[in-house]
Amino acid sequence: MNVLRAAAAAAAFGVAVTAGALVASPAHAATYNGACGSGYNVVNSVAVGNSGTTFLTYNNSNGYNCAVTVRNNPGAAVEMVVALKRTQDDASQAVQDAGYYTTYAGPVYLHAAGSCVDWYGYINGANGFKNGTNCG
Template sequence: MKRSRAIAGAAALAVAGIATMATATTASAAPAAAAKYNGACGSGYSVVNSVPVTGKGTVYLTYSAKTGKNCVVTVRNSPGKKVYMYTYLTATDGSSDWVYDSGQYTSYAGPVYLPGKGICVDWGGAIESVSVSVSGSNCGRMAAGVVTHH
């Protein structure tokens, strides 16, 4: 009986998820489109991780296998008047200095670069007063990090 309850519970959750998705797609007040990676790190860099800056934009961690470097850029959902933006990247083990870019920008902060072969990285960014950070991620492979929203 435990098995059938688990299956029934999973089915109920699946139905609830479908209902939620249906509700979300029919909402009339859609949120601003999420920021897309803008290619600011240059050719050969691919997005390996990202974290949303709630309601404001997205921070992207990219990597180039050719150069062995990570790159981070913080991108706004809706470019416009200049606002405070920040982006940073450092080695989790403290083996590198922090690299960062901050200022008043219309669309993105960064890019910032750091050699990344064989190290875990801490990275993140901010748009206006909303900031996010990821600790100990992408240790030479796709890896989950600890995300903190401020």
């Protein structure tokens, strides 16, 4: 799968991009790396297969969400994606970061106070997503 196809899948949120199923977090799951900056607190997360975790954070002072996809085991650059959108918005309005990374993809930011969000992570063939979460 190339980056363009992974990014298109990220925009679709909920369309599986691999034949593999989502699985439980591995014993050495990724931890949030603070990439979103100060004032952002983790409010949700989803496993990206056995490869890592996508974290959703929120900043109460400015109403912005931030998402980042973090690998369990950094190493050679692999294809990664993180994407975020308001649930009511068209998929084309998703903010995303897609490329080949050694440790994490993102962060991506979106003002979503009072809205539900859809968010997605992809790491080298594995994906994880949540739709319509963290409303309010």
